[in-house]
Amino acid sequence: MRDHELRRPAVGEMHLRRWPLVPVPCHIIQWVLAVDEDERAEELALVEARAAAKELVGNPSHREGRISPSVAFTWERQSEGSSLTLFVAPCTEDAFLDPSSDPELIAAMDWAQDLPGQIVRSTRVWVGEDDAAVQRVLDRHALNRDELVSSIIGGGIRMWSDFRIMPDGFGRLLVAANGADPRDLVRQIQRLQELGNYRNKALIGLPVARECWPLLDQAEARLRDLADRIASAATRDDNLLQELSALALDLASVSTATSFRMDATLAYAQIVEERLEQLDSRSVTGFASLTDFTQRRFRPAMNTCRATVTRIERLAQRTQQLASLLRVRIETNIENQNGELLRKMERSSSMQARLQQLVEGLSAVALSYYLLGLLKYLLNAVPEEGGGIDHEHLIGLLVIPVVAGVWITMRVLKKRLLGPDH
Numbered sequence: 001m002r003d004h005e006l007r008r009p010a011v012g013e014m015h016l017r018r019w020p021l022v023p024v025p026c027h028i029i030q031w032v033l034a035v036d037e038d039e040r041a042e043e044l045a046l047v048e049a050r051a052a053a054k055e056l057v058g059n060p061s062h063r064e065g066r067i068s069p070s071v072a073f074t075w076e077r078q079s080e081g082s083s084l085t086l087f088v089a090p091c092t093e094d095a096f097l098d099p100s101s102d103p104e105l106i107a108a109m110d111w112a113q114d115l116p117g118q119i120v121r122s123t124r125v126w127v128g129e130d131d132a133a134v135q136r137v138l139d140r141h142a143l144n145r146d147e148l149v150s151s152i153i154g155g156g157i158r159m160w161s162d163f164r165i166m167p168d169g170f171g172r173l174l175v176a177a178n179g180a181d182p183r184d185l186v187r188q189i190q191r192l193q194e195l196g197n198y199r200n201k202a203l204i205g206l207p208v209a210r211e212c213w214p215l216l217d218q219a220e221a222r223l224r225d226l227a228d229r230i231a232s233a234a235t236r237d238d239n240l241l242q243e244l245s246a247l248a249l250d251l252a253s254v255s256t257a258t259s260f261r262m263d264a265t266l267a268y269a270q271i272v273e274e275r276l277e278q279l280d281s282r283s284v285t286g287f288a289s290l291t292d293f294t295q296r297r298f299r300p301a302m303n304t305c306r307a308t309v310t311r312i313e314r315l316a317q318r319t320q321q322l323a324s325l326l327r328v329r330i331e332t333n334i335e336n337q338n339g340e341l342l343r344k345m346e347r348s349s350s351m352q353a354r355l356q357q358l359v360e361g362l363s364a365v366a367l368s369y370y371l372l373g374l375l376k377y378l379l380n381a382v383p384e385e386g387g388g389i390d391h392e393h394l395i396g397l398l399v400i401p402v403v404a405g406v407w408i409t410m411r412v413l414k415k416r417l418l419g420p421d422h
Contacts, residue, residue, distance in 0.1 A: 019074060019186050020064070020087065024177045025133065027088035027096045028125035028189070029109070029170070032197045033117030034081040043082065043116050047075045050111070067111060068104040080264065081120065083197065084112055093137050096126045121200040125173045125189065131158060134176040143172060150287035153279045154188040155180055163196070163293070171196070188279065195275040195290075198268045199298055205265030206301045208258055209308040215254055216311055222247050223319060230326055237330045244323045251316045262309045269302040364410055368403040375402075 035043055051065040061077035072087045088105055095102040128134040144162040152158050156178040165171055177185050226244055229235050276294055283289035372395060379391040
């Protein structure tokens with residue numbers, strides 16, 4: 001037996017996105033980046049220069065290492081970019097509030113800033129021992145108290161955040177461990193981060209969806225106008241079909257330009273819902289809960305994206321249906337024209353047949369006349385005998401037999417040449 005070539009990558013996929021155990025207290029810094037394909041090699045080279053010599057088996061898109069004695073990192077390549085996470089421990093509350101007081105952290109952040117890519121989300125997370133420890137940091141931090149979200153997740157773990165971007169470009173997330181098992185703690189923090197990361201990735205599709213609506217409004221107006229003109233039959237069908245084809249191409253262009261972003265948005269939205277369910281958050285009196293925050297702001301945005309996808313599909317379907325109806329009408333008109341043409345050709349053939357029969361009759365008469373003339377000349381060369389019939393009477397008696405013989409001869413020859421059906 002031998003291993004399937006995809007066995008280890010498949011098993012490794014099940015272990016991606018796992019964080020190391022974090023001590024308490026701890027300062028976590030994470031960036032989610034959108035990286036272009038031509039920047040991938042540069043990013044990987046910078047990360048591998050800091051990565052540990054031993055790589056995770058089966059995880060080619062995962063790297064981890066240590067930048068300094070107090071700063072470790074994990075890096076993960078994703079379909080649309082990558083994520084970089086720094087773990088700073090030990091770390092004091094003062095160092096979290098003022099990172100410039102920690103030279104090792106400053107050096108690590110300077111290295112991280114050199115990585116290529118555009119920031120989709122960046123967050124600084126403080127993990128305190130209990131609610132009281134987090135409250136001390138909260139009292140010294142400029143979080144928006146009116147929009148502060150706080151929930152209890154995974155047992156006794158509690159989180160705080162206003163989900164705002166601070167002047168330093170980072171959001172803030174405060175977490176109180178409250179004696180939770182270290183493995184449960186790191187899983188819940190990672191789920192919290194994934195909830196926010198995928199939420200931001202999903203929301204990137206909202207501006208794209210909003211930009212589509214004016215184009216879709218114009219397309220719908222054009223479709224209504226074309227439907228009215230098709231019903232009134234005041235415009236040539238070929239012109240209407242050409243305009244419908246142009247509308248279908250415009251809708252296809254909009255669909256092509258937005259389909260990837262919309263598909264990714266809906267996929268990320270599904271992950272957000274799953275992470276929210278896994279966190280099983282419970283509200284805290286006096287604070288907005290994590291579920292309420294998501295329902296109030298995120299889900300309406302996703303409904304807009306879903307509505308955009310549905311509207312594009314329906315407009316394309318209605319355009320196709322209208323084009324099909326117009327094609328049926330054009331084909332029906334062509335069939336009617338062909339039927340009328342066949343009827344005209346049938347009448348023409350009938351007239352030609354009758355004319356041919358008339359010509360044949362006249363031809364028989366003409367041939368009989370010339371044949372009788374030849375017989376007359378022949379009889380004139382023979383002298384008349386007394387008591388017999390004169391030549392004029394004889395010619396008169398031969399008229400009917402000659403005409404009949406000529407007509408019968410022509411019919412026989414016609415059947416032999418053209419067949420019995422003619």
